[in-house]
Amino acid sequence: xxxxxxxxxxxxxxxxxxxxxxxxxxxxxxxxxxxxxxxxxxxxxxxxxxxxxxxxxxxxxxxxxxxxxxxxxxxxxxxxxxxxxxxxxxxxxxxxxxxxxxxxxxxxxxxxxxxxxxxxxxxxxxxxxxxxxxxxx
Amino acid sequence: xxxxxxxxxxxxxxxxxxxxxxxxxxxxxxxxxxxxxxxxxxxxxxxxxxxxxxxxxxxxxxxxxxxxxxxxxxxxxxxxxxxxxxxxxxxxxxxxxxxxxxxxxxxxxxxxxxxxxxxxxxxxxxxxxxxxxxxxx
Amino acid sequence: xxxxxxxxxxxxxxxxxxxxxxxxxxxxxxxxxxxxxxxxxxxxxxxxxxxxxxxxxxxxxxxxxxxxxxxxxxxxxxxxxxxxxxxxxxxxxxxxxxxxxxxxxxxxxxxxxxxxxxxxxxxxxxxxxxxxxxxxx
Amino acid sequence: xxxxxxxxxxxxxxxxxxxxxxxxxxxxxxxxxxxxxxxxxxxxxxxxxxxxxxxxxxxxxxxxxxxxxxxxxxxxxxxxxxxxxxxxxxxxxxxxxxxxxxxxxxxxxxxxxxxxxxxxxxxxxxxxxxxxxxxxx
Numbered sequence: 001x002x003x004x005x006x007x008x009x010x011x012x013x014x015x016x017x018x019x020x021x022x023x024x025x026x027x028x029x030x031x032x033x034x035x036x037x038x039x040x041x042x043x044x045x046x047x048x049x050x051x052x053x054x055x056x057x058x059x060x061x062x063x064x065x066x067x068x069x070x071x072x073x074x075x076x077x078x079x080x081x082x083x084x085x086x087x088x089x090x091x092x093x094x095x096x097x098x099x100x101x102x103x104x105x106x107x108x109x110x111x112x113x114x115x116x117x118x119x120x121x122x123x124x125x126x127x128x129x130x131x132x133x134x135x136x137x
Numbered sequence: 138x139x140x141x142x143x144x145x146x147x148x149x150x151x152x153x154x155x156x157x158x159x160x161x162x163x164x165x166x167x168x169x170x171x172x173x174x175x176x177x178x179x180x181x182x183x184x185x186x187x188x189x190x191x192x193x194x195x196x197x198x199x200x201x202x203x204x205x206x207x208x209x210x211x212x213x214x215x216x217x218x219x220x221x222x223x224x225x226x227x228x229x230x231x232x233x234x235x236x237x238x239x240x241x242x243x244x245x246x247x248x249x250x251x252x253x254x255x256x257x258x259x260x261x262x263x264x265x266x267x268x269x270x271x272x273x274x
Numbered sequence: 275x276x277x278x279x280x281x282x283x284x285x286x287x288x289x290x291x292x293x294x295x296x297x298x299x300x301x302x303x304x305x306x307x308x309x310x311x312x313x314x315x316x317x318x319x320x321x322x323x324x325x326x327x328x329x330x331x332x333x334x335x336x337x338x339x340x341x342x343x344x345x346x347x348x349x350x351x352x353x354x355x356x357x358x359x360x361x362x363x364x365x366x367x368x369x370x371x372x373x374x375x376x377x378x379x380x381x382x383x384x385x386x387x388x389x390x391x392x393x394x395x396x397x398x399x400x401x402x403x404x405x406x407x408x409x410x411x
Numbered sequence: 412x413x414x415x416x417x418x419x420x421x422x423x424x425x426x427x428x429x430x431x432x433x434x435x436x437x438x439x440x441x442x443x444x445x446x447x448x449x450x451x452x453x454x455x456x457x458x459x460x461x462x463x464x465x466x467x468x469x470x471x472x473x474x475x476x477x478x479x480x481x482x483x484x485x486x487x488x489x490x491x492x493x494x495x496x497x498x499x500x501x502x503x504x505x506x507x508x509x510x511x512x513x514x515x516x517x518x519x520x521x522x523x524x525x526x527x528x529x530x531x532x533x534x535x536x537x538x539x540x541x542x543x544x545x546x547x548x
């Protein structure tokens with residue numbers, strides 16, 4: 001349980017986007033950031049991290065992009081659609097690249113942390129795409 | 138719902154601390170970070186942000202410290218108790234300072250976002266203190 | 275003086291992009307992130323932060339995006355052009371939006387911190403565009 | 412060259428600490444953060460990253476702590492000595508732990524990126540300790 005919805009509902013003004021879309025996206029961003037940081041670390045804890053170098057790298061990148069996207073979306077004051085669009089596009093792309101890599105290791109190497117992380121990445125990719133659709137509407 | 142517990146459970150090795158304590162602390166850190174970023178923004182959206190300058194500033198500091206603490210605790214590989222202790226102490230302190238400021242505005246100015254944010258800060262402060270107790274044991 | 279060039283030169287492999295372009299971009303990202311965080315704080319320290327709410331908000335967003343872009347570009351292992359392109363595009367956009375806002379306050383309100391910050395944003399915007407050109411080549 | 416000094420000099424009020432001490436600490440924090448992120452990546456690019464797992468982990472932790480410390484010190488509005496002290500203590504500790512690990516690999520394995528990173532860590536550790544001394548004065 002996070003306080004994201006309550007924080008949005010107590011904002012002194014109108015939210016920039018539909019509240020449910022926004023809260024789902026904020027929650028998904030921070031969850032994905034945590035999952036990616038944990039997956040990079042779990043890959044490093046495996047017997048052969050060298051074979052997981054690309055996964056670790058994409059995990060770290062994706063964690064950073066999600067973290068930033070979650071922060072930008074947490075702000076409603078003077079909301080700037082171009083800024084939101086720019087970070088959401090980068091985030092959907094980052095999550096897609098990281099999910100693909102994690103899914104590969106989940107299937108080929110049976111790595112459970114990659115399977116869970118891919119799930120968090122796909123959820124975040126979807127949430128970003130939903131927010132982008134709403135921005136375009 | 139976050140994936141923090143699943144990520145920890147699929148780590149290829151033993152967690153550094155009791156899993157429930159750790160997951161509660163990781164979740165509380167990211168939740169507090171989001172709440173503090175949102176509270177800084179909500180304060181800025183109020184009619185007189187000047188009167189909330191200290192709250193905005195402590196919110197931003199606390200958000201950064203919680204974010205870092207959540208990341209450090211998400212890593213189990215080569216766990217270093219001194220590193221964990223250092224960030225947990227800073228985090229408990231940051232959360233306490235920010236909670237106090239938010240509680241003041243929640244009561245004096247009836248600001249609901251400060252009330253919700255103070256709740257997230259106190260939860261994170263407690264979670265950090267619990268993790269610190271376990272580290273000391 | 276930063277250690278970015280030395281860190282890149284001691285990387286055990288080839289850098290993803292031309293070293294000078296890369297180092298200039300990394301340095302510009304972290305410099306812009308710091309300038310934006312400081313400008314948000316300086317705006318908050320002015321007599322009427324309400325009139326600077328959009329500047330503070332864009333400063334915070336831009337700081338977060340630059341920070342992430344600097345981190346992604348600091349990584350050479352398993353370099354992924356699509357990831358680099360995604361963050362560089364978001365960063366050039368964020369810096370452009372923030373620079374425009376800061377330039378406005380520098381001229382209209384004679385705010386020196388906005389003038390310096392706009393300079394850091396324009397430098398970072400240019401550095402991101404240079405890196406994007408090289409990626410496309 | 413960073414804009415940190417110019418940003419501090421254009422702040423509309425008095426800086427919390429001696430300007431030179433503060434700017435040196437801010438610059439050292441962001442430089443150390445970049446160096447640690449780059450060193451984690453360079454370690455991952457080596458033939459046997461498994462043997463460098465502790466270095467990678469401490470690098471990532473130290474990067475996060477330095478990043479947060481640089482941001483907190485970039486803010487002068489409603490400066491809170493207890494907050495500054497908490498993050499500076501954590502940062503000096505993180506830099507010391509990471510420097511020690513990097514120095515070990517610089518000497519034993521002749522890793523140049525670890526040598527450069529250790530230099531950035533020691534510079535930041537010193538800068539944090541200087542700022543702490545001034546806070547205590």
